[in-house]
Ligand code: SF4
């Protein structure tokens with residue numbers, strides 16, 4: 420059985436030129452959230468943390484990038500991991516997220532990329548409101564790529580061949 | 581206060597073989613955003629476990645407000661398997677006392693193949709409908725359901741068909757642009773395994789097993805790991 424992570428897949432498409440993206444669409448300062456599962460926990464479980472691949476992908480699609488501090492293996496969880504997004508302990512989840520909120524605000528970024536459904540929902544739908552940074556846009560990593568695509572309609576591509 | 585009989589230690593289940601090595605240094609708790617919530621923190625959880633006070637940990641809400649983020653374990657100088665300990669505390673809860681909808685989601689997934697119970701016909705209809713919409717912009721686009729021999733098998737986070745169906749189009753656009761060979765299974769397509777969160781190993785295995793079965797039956801080359 421073979422697996423592939425979405426990070427490797429996106430990176431591969433870009434590297435091989437199978438998809439093309441336009442950086443100028445996302446010109447605002449952009450930061451990246453390391454989800455626990457893809458970053459630190461993947462490093463512990465499989466010996467490889469996805470730190471650099473998503474950063475590379477983000478920087479193919481964005482002109483200006485800044486890291487949060489701390490980041491990579493020492494990044495703080497968004498506060499909604501481990502099922503917390505679906506749990507009844509709402510107050511505790513928001514309290515947990517205060518650290519993430521500060522990290523994001525401290526970067527001054529206006530666009531945040533999160534490659535995880537939970538993290539994206541916690542930050543976009545909850546923390547932005549609770550900690551007052553509605554001016555920061557939140558996108559999935561694949562949403563960023565999809566929004567940056569220069570798509571050639573398929574018929575044309577086939578005619579060229 | 582009742583004296584604590586250390587004979588309790590003989591019956592402890594929670595403490596791993598490494599928990600004894602804890603230096604009580606507090607590095608773990610020092611970097612955890614929920615230290616102090618419910619009067620506990622991860623260092624104290626280790627202490628309780630080492631003393632055999634398993635039930636206090638199991639009954640507390642700490643293992644559930646903890647997000648199993650692993651920051652504590654990553655920092656621990658003694659390499660203690662804190663995540664295993666915290667997750668075991670979740671496993672030891674009676675299933676009807678698992679907070680919120682998590683366990684119901686697990687049961688729903690076992691019964692219907694996804695955490696929110698979307699029937700197969702509705703799922704197919706939704707995908708076909710959305711695909712037709714996208715095809716207006718991207719000529720020839722379709723969502724290949726149960727496509728045998730596809731290179732990549734994708735699972736789906738049930739949140740999307742349930743509440744944010746248009747978000748599925750992000751990946752669809754990318755796959756169209758890359759002219760990729762991919763597929764989605766019509767059954768057991770759930771990509772979110774809540775058994776992982778509730779500490780339910782049996783359910784987790786069953787759910788993973790069904791995805792593996794899809795992968796084999798559809799003769800795909802790769803399974804795309806869900807986020
Ligand atoms: S960091 Fe490790 S050794 Fe230190 S208190 Fe926590 S579990 Fe014990």
Ligand code: SF4
Pocket residue numbers: 608611612613614615622645646647648649650651652653662666
């Ligand atoms: S895994 Fe739990 S206890 Fe450890 S740092 Fe994360 S939230 Fe805190």
